[in-house]
Amino acid sequence: MPETTPRGLTRLAFGGDYNPEQWPESVWHEDVRLMREAGVTLVSVGIFSWALLEPDPGEYDFGWLDRVLDLLDANGIRADLGTPTVAPPAWFYRAHPDALPVDPDGRRLAFGSRGAICHSSPAYRQAAARITTELARRYAGHPALALWHVHNEYGVPVSACYCDTCGAHFRQWLRARYGTVDAVNEVWGTAFWGQRYRGFEEIDPPRTTPTTGNPAQQLDYRRFADATLRENFVAERDILHRLAPGVPVTTNFMTALSQCDTIDYWAWGREVDIVTNDHYLITDGRRTHVNLAMTADITRSVAGGAPWLLLEHATSGVSWQPRNPAKAPGQMARNSLAHVARGSEGAMFFQWRQSRRGAEKFHSAMVPHAGTDSRVWREVVGLGRAVESLEPLRATRTVADVAVLWDWQSWWAQQLEWRPSEDHDARERADTFYEALYDRHLTVDFAHPEADLSGYPLVVVPALYLTTEAAGRNLRAYVENGGTLVVSYFSGIVDEHDAVHPGAYPGALRDVLGLTVEEFSPLLAGETVRLTGADGAELTGDVWSEVVVPRGAETLWTYADGIPAGRPAVTRNRLGEGVAWYLSSRLSGPHLDAVLERACEDAGIAPRTGLPHDVEVVRRSGESGTYVFVINHTTADAKVALDSPGTDLLTGERVAGALTAPAGAVRVVALEG
Template sequence: MPENTPTGLTGLAFGGDYNPEQWPESVWREDMALMREAGVTMVSVGIFSWALLEPSPGAYDFAWLDRVLDLLHENGIRADLGTPTVAPPAWFYRAHPEALPVTAEGVRQEFGSRGAICHSNAAYREASSGITGQLARRYAQHPALAMWHVHNEFGVPVSACYCSSCAVHFRDWLQTTYGSVEAVNEAWGTAFWGQRYGSFAEIEPPRVTPTVGNPAQALDYRRFADATLRENFVRERDILHRLAPGAPVTTNFMTALSQCDSLDYWAWGREVDIVTNDHYLITDGRRTHVNLAMAADLTRSVAGGAPWLLLEHSTSGVNWQPRNPAKAPGQMARNSLAHVARGSEGAMFFQWRQSRRGAEKFHSAMLPHAGTDSRVWREVVELGASIEQLGPLKGTRTVADVAVLWDWHSWWAQTLQWRPSEDHDARERA
C-alpha cells in the first residue's frame, strides 16, 4: 500500500513549486542556500517540464532533473515530483493536432498556453502514459522522492472538450451508465421538443444550439467530462503505483468553489493517496477569509477527515485577476496558518522564485523579484520558522462542530440554463 503522507517528511511541509529549468544552473546553488534559510522542507518540481524531458519523440533528457533532485537531497529537501502531462510538447501537437480541445462552439484551442488537452484522445493517453512510465522507472528509488504530483489542476483551464473523439467516448459512457438508448430518452426527457434518439450513434455532445439545449444532456456531459479527467488521473496513478510503489500519488485539487466548478471532488478524494489543494484569494469584494475557511474545510471533508496538504497558495498578489492587490503585512502567515488549523499538513506556495518571463511573471513568490531585502522574503522566513515549530501537529486531526451538506452534481444541476432565477447561487456562502 502506498503511504498517505509525503515520504520522509518528519514535520510539516513548507515550500513551493520549484522551476529551476527557467533559470541558469548558476542560480540553483543560491536557491538551495535560501531554501535552507527559509526552512523549506519540500518543493514541487517538473510539473510543466515534458518538452525539456522529452525534447523529441522517444528521446529523453533527464540529466538536468537528476541534478536538481540530487541537489535537493543534498540539502535535505523533499521532492513532490510532477508528471508533466498537463503540458504536452509542441512536437506532440504537430503530430496529433486532434489532441487539442474543441469548445462547445466548435473552436479548436491552440498550443501556446497550457492545459490544451482533449482527455479522450488516444494519442494523448499513450504519450502521457509513456512519459509517466519513464519518470516512474527513473526516479522510483531516488532518495529525494516524497510523493508524485500527477498532471496539474485537472479541470482548469479546460474542463470539457466537444470534439468527435469525445462524442464517441460520451456514447460509450452513456451506454455503460444507462444500458439502452431508451433509458437515455427516459432520463433526458427527450419527448420534449422532439429530441428523441433512435440509437446511441445519433447522440452528440451538448454543443451550441439555437436556444437552450436539453438540461439533462448538459448535466450528464458534466458528469462524463469529470469521469473522463478522472480516468486519466487513475491511469497515471496506476502506472506510478506499479513502477514506483510506496510513494503516495496526488493531484492538486482546487476545492474553492470559485476556482474550479467541474470536478466532483468526493469521487476524486477516493482515488488519491493524499488529498492536496491549491487555494487563491478572489479579490472581487467577497469575504476572502470565508472562502478560505470553506475551501479548507471542504478539502478536509474530501479527504474523509484525514490530514491533507495545501500545495499552492500565494505569498502576496496573484496576476490573473483584473486587479491583484498585494497581501497586507501578516496576511500571508494568517492565511497559511488558517489552512494548517483546518487540517493542512503544511503550507506550500506557487512558487519558490518569482518568474522573470512568461505569463506568471507578475505572480508573487516566496523569493520575489525584489530579492531577500524585502518584506515578503522576511515574512516567508518567519513563517518557515513557525511551520517548523508546528511540526508536532503532523498527523493530527481537526474536528468540526457542525456540518454543511455539499454535492457537486446538485450544484451543476442548479447552474443549468432556464431556471426560476439566476440570482439563486448555491455558492453564495463561498
C-alpha cells in the same frame, strides 16, 4: 495499501513549486541555500517540463532533473515530483492536432497556453502513459522523492472537449451507464421537443444549439467530462503505484467554489493517496479569510477528515484577477496557518522564485523580484520557523461542530439554463450560510447528502436543488434520530437526471420538512419581502418567495407582503427525536442568523458570545494532544479564554486562563492534560 504521507518527510511541509528550468544552473545552488535559510522541506518539481524531458518523440533528457533532485537531496529537501502531462510539447500537437480541445461552438483551441488537452484523445493518453512510465522507472528509488504529483489542477482551464473523438467516447460512457438508448431517452426526457434517439450513433456532445439544450444531456456530459479527467489520472496513478510502490500519489485540487466548478471532488477524493489543494484569495472586497476557511474545511472534508496538504497559495498578490493587491504585512502567515488549523500538514506556495518571463511573471513568489532584501522574503523566513515549530501537531485532526451539505453534481444541475430565477446562486447560498456559521464561531465539516450525518448536532442545507431519493431518506433518518436540519429554498426539487420529483415541491424533502410548496414566486431585481414572527420580530428576504402549505410543520415567520402574503415563510417540523427547519426566502446577515440562532438552540449548541468577531478559534486533536489555534484577523488585540493551561508553540510562552492574540497575529497553544 498506498502510503498516505509523503515518503521521508518528518516535518510539516513548507516550500513551493520549484522551476529551475527557468533559470541558469548557476542559480540552483543559491536556490537551495536560500531554501535552507527559509526552512523549506518540500518542493514541487517538473510539473510543466514535458518539452524538456522529452525534447523529441521517444527521446529523453533527464540529466538536468537528475542534478536538481540530487542537489535537493544533498540539502535535505524532499521533492513532490510532477508528471508533466498538463503541458504536452509543441511536437506532440504538430503530430496530433486533433488532441487539441474543441469548444461547444466547434472552435479548436490552439497550443500556446496550458491544459489545452482533449482528454479522450488516444494519442494523448498513450503519450502521457509513456512519459509517466519513464519518470517512474528512473526516479522510483531516488532518495529525494517524497510524493508524485500527477498533472496539474485538472479541470483548469479546460474541463470538457466537444470534438468527434469525445462524441464517440461519450457514447461509450452512455452505453456503459444506461445499457440501451431507450434508457437514455427515458432519463433525458427526449420526448420533450422531439429529441428522441433511435440509436447511440445519433447522440453527440451537447454543442451550441439555437436555444437552450436538453438539461439532462448537459448534466450527463459534465459527469462524463469529469469522469474522463479522472480516468486519465487513475491511469497515471496506477503506473506510479506499480513502478514506485511506497510513494504516495496526488494531484492538486482547487476546491474553492469560486475557482473550479467542473470537478466532483467527492469522487476525486477517493482516488488520491493524499488530498492536496491550491487556494488563492479572490480579492473582491469581501472578507477573504472567510472564504479561505471555507475552502480549507471543504478540502479537509473531501479528505474524509484526514490531514491534507495545501500545495499552492500565494505569498502576496496574484496575476490573473482584474486587480491584484498585495497581501498586508502578516497576512501571509495568517493565511498559511489558518489552513494548518483546518487540517493542512503544511503550507506550500506557487512558486519558489518569481518568474522573469511568461504569463505569471507578476504572480508573487517566495523569492520575489526584489530579492531577499524585501518584506516578502523576511515574512517567508519567519513563516518557515513558525511551521517548523508546529511539528508536534502532525497527524492530528481538526474538530468540527456542524455539517454543511454540498454536492458538486447538484451545483452543476443548478447552473443549467432556464431556472426560475437567475439571481438564485447555489454558491452564494453556500458562502452566506458558511459565513453565518463562521460568525457564530462554529467549525464546519462539509458532507455529501448521502453521507453518515449522525455525528453532527446540526446539519445545514444551503442549496440542494438536485436531491436523490437516497439523500432524502438519509436526511429523514438523521432528523428522526435526533438531528437538527436547516434547509434553504429550492432544495429537493429534482432527481439525479434533472427530472422533477413526482408530486408537489420540495420533492425528496417533503416528508422531512412536513410541508409542500404550491408555487415558486421569485422576486424581481431589487424587490424584498417582509417576514413577521409571532413575537413581532421581522426579517427581510430577497430573490425568492414561495407559496408554502404546512403538512405538519409549524410556522415561525409569515410573509407580510408579496404574492405569498399571509402564508408561512419559515417553518419548523418535529419528526421523531429531531426537528427540520425550512427557509422559503433568501435570508442573509442578521436575518439568517436569527433563524440559525433558534436552530442552534434546538441542536443544543451554546452560543459562543465571548469570542470576538473575526477571531478564529479552531482545534486540532490527536494522539499527541489538543492544539488550539487563535487567528486574529482584526486590527485590535483579542482575548480568548482557554479550557486548560498550555504552551504557545509559536512563542514558547506558557498560557493559563486567557490568551491574548495580538492584532493580526496567530497563536497555537498545546493544551496540557
